[in-house]
Amino acid sequence: xxxxxxxxxxxxxxxxxxxxxxxxxxxxxxxxxxxxxxxxxxxxxxxxxxxxxxxxxxxxxxxxxxxxxxxxxxxxxxxxxxxxxxxxxxxxxxxxxxxxxxxxxxxxxxxxxxxxxxxxxxxxxxxxxxxxxxxxxxxxxxxxxxxxxxxxxxxxxxxxxxxxxxxxxxxxxxxxxxxxxxxxxxxxxxxxxxxxxxxxxxxxxxxxxxxxxxxxxxxxxxxxx
Amino acid sequence: xxxxxxxxxxxxxxxxxxxxxxxxxxxxxxxxxxxxxxxxxxxxxxxxxxxxxxxxxxxxxxxxxxxxxxxxxxxxxxxxxxxxxxxxxxxxxxxxxxxxxxxxxxxxxxxxxxxxxxxxxxxxxxxxxxxxxxxxxxxxxxxxxxxxxxxxxxxxxxxxxxxxxxxxxxxxxxxxxxxxxxxxxxxxxxxxxxxxxxxxxxxxxxxxxxxxxxxxxxxxxxxxxxxxxxxxxxxxxxxxxxxxxxxxxxxxxxxxxxxxxxxxx
Numbered sequence: 001x002x003x004x005x006x007x008x009x010x011x012x013x014x015x016x017x018x019x020x021x022x023x024x025x026x027x028x029x030x031x032x033x034x035x036x037x038x039x040x041x042x043x044x045x046x047x048x049x050x051x052x053x054x055x056x057x058x059x060x061x062x063x064x065x066x067x068x069x070x071x072x073x074x075x076x077x078x079x080x081x082x083x084x085x086x087x088x089x090x091x092x093x094x095x096x097x098x099x100x101x102x103x104x105x106x107x108x109x110x111x112x113x114x115x116x117x118x119x120x121x122x123x124x125x126x127x128x129x130x131x132x133x134x135x136x137x138x139x140x141x142x143x144x145x146x147x148x149x150x151x152x153x154x155x156x157x158x159x160x161x162x163x164x165x166x167x168x169x170x171x172x173x174x175x176x177x178x179x180x181x182x183x184x185x186x187x188x189x190x191x192x193x194x195x196x197x198x199x200x201x202x203x204x205x206x207x208x209x210x211x212x213x214x215x216x217x218x219x220x221x222x223x224x225x
Numbered sequence: 226x227x228x229x230x231x232x233x234x235x236x237x238x239x240x241x242x243x244x245x246x247x248x249x250x251x252x253x254x255x256x257x258x259x260x261x262x263x264x265x266x267x268x269x270x271x272x273x274x275x276x277x278x279x280x281x282x283x284x285x286x287x288x289x290x291x292x293x294x295x296x297x298x299x300x301x302x303x304x305x306x307x308x309x310x311x312x313x314x315x316x317x318x319x320x321x322x323x324x325x326x327x328x329x330x331x332x333x334x335x336x337x338x339x340x341x342x343x344x345x346x347x348x349x350x351x352x353x354x355x356x357x358x359x360x361x362x363x364x365x366x367x368x369x370x371x372x373x374x375x376x377x378x379x380x381x382x383x384x385x386x387x388x389x390x391x392x393x394x395x396x397x398x399x400x401x402x403x404x405x406x407x408x409x410x411x412x413x414x415x416x417x418x419x420x421x422x423x424x425x426x427x428x429x430x431x432x433x434x435x436x437x438x439x440x441x442x443x444x445x446x447x448x449x450x451x452x453x454x455x456x457x458x459x460x461x462x463x464x465x466x467x468x469x470x471x472x473x474x475x476x477x478x479x480x481x482x483x484x485x486x487x488x489x490x
Contacts, residue, residue: 068324129377129383
């Protein structure tokens with residue numbers, strides 16, 4: 001019993017429970033969590049549960065399996081918090097939140113240290129509606145960004161494909177950030193603090209780049225320089 | 226026999242999931258396969274109505290899962306096609322009466338005895354949808370050539386990809402070639418362009434589909450109907466046969482042109 005408790009930590013939050021895991025193997029932690037639930041079903045019944053997996057990398061099937069196991073116990077998994085962008089992305093793809101209302105101190109630590117300015121997240125697929133990618137560096141997508149998908153990057157955003165979704169480059173206010181796409185037609189475009197409405201934009205599909213010049217957001221055709 | 230479990234899903238409601246399930250099931254059964262349909266829309270069932278079997282329901286899928294009857298007892302045999310069965314949804318319960326693992330268990334029990342299990346998914350991306358896709362070997366995403374339906378289909382495909390349900394295939398339903406020609410409707414190419422998955426069928430708009438659904442005689446039974454032909458073709462493609470697509474007017478998509486330009490450079 002004591003062993004179980006040292007593997008996982010459960011805290012009450014305003015709007016549910018927060019379960020924190022440590023670095024023990026995933027299978028052990030999962031079974032520890034489920035055992036504890038089965039021992040105190042009345043405590044967990046109908047709960048909203050957020051899971052902090054720390055630095056663990058969780059795969060899609062593990063996350064799906066856990067969610068199903070929890071839902072059988074009438075517990076809703078609504079958020080997965082992680083230090084790993086891969087796991088965060090997996091959670092987002094499953095429609096789970098990756099943040100609980102209070103920003104976590106670990107996140108800022110992650111953003112300010114450890115990463116140099118030139119870190120980029122490479123996404124080798126199309127981002128579909130409902131996907132949100134947030135990254136404290138640059139984001140490169142080899143694929144399309146469909147309407148309803150969203151990218152927020154502290155650095156620049158490069159899309160090798162069609163851009164139809166919402167993008168925000170330089171989200172911390174970096175005016176040197178750029179947004180480039182082979183077919184540039186975002187639904188919403190923001191660079192640092194500047195935003196632009198492209199509804200009136202009737203340009204034919206072409207490679208273009210958005211950046212800030214003289215404190216104004218401009219879009220120019222994207223040519224190899 | 227090991228049945229292929231095929232789920233038909235869309236995200237948005239009213240695009241023709243139930244109609245497609247009924248029509249494809251009739252077409253498969255008419256060509257000699259043993260088919261079991263499962264209505265996944267617990268609380269809002271209507272596959273039984275479209276298949277013309279509503280007055281024969283005694284047990285439903287929740288009865289099977291909760292052990293009140295045997296699987297066989299809940300399988301309603303079609304009036305005309307002896308190899309076509311329906312497991313109806315419960316009307317007096319809701320989606321939470323069933324879990325994804327329940328659905329997997331039921332499908333695994335049917336697998337050895339059928340060629341196809343077709344699951345009609347409810348609209349939305351919540352519990353009912355999760356239940357419907359959990360046991361699927363294959364998912365067919367159905368959409369209309371409308372911006373809102375395509376957006377929802379895109380979301381559903383994203384979820385399927387995240388769940389590693391490999392290669393969903395696309396059905397474009399209710400395409401009106403005349404409206405496409407006047408540029409008042411998205412063309413099949415526009416839809417495919419955005420969604421970027423494999424196409425398994427284009428069903429033209431056809432009034433006889435509505436008439437058939439109301440009478441409980443799906444239109445794929447009607448040899449003259451164009452929509453019926455399209456559904457029969459989808460059934461053949463599900464069986465792995467190569468069938469050419471119906472001749473609908475083609476238009477070069479914008480993206481094709483860019484790719485051509487990029488290729489030339």
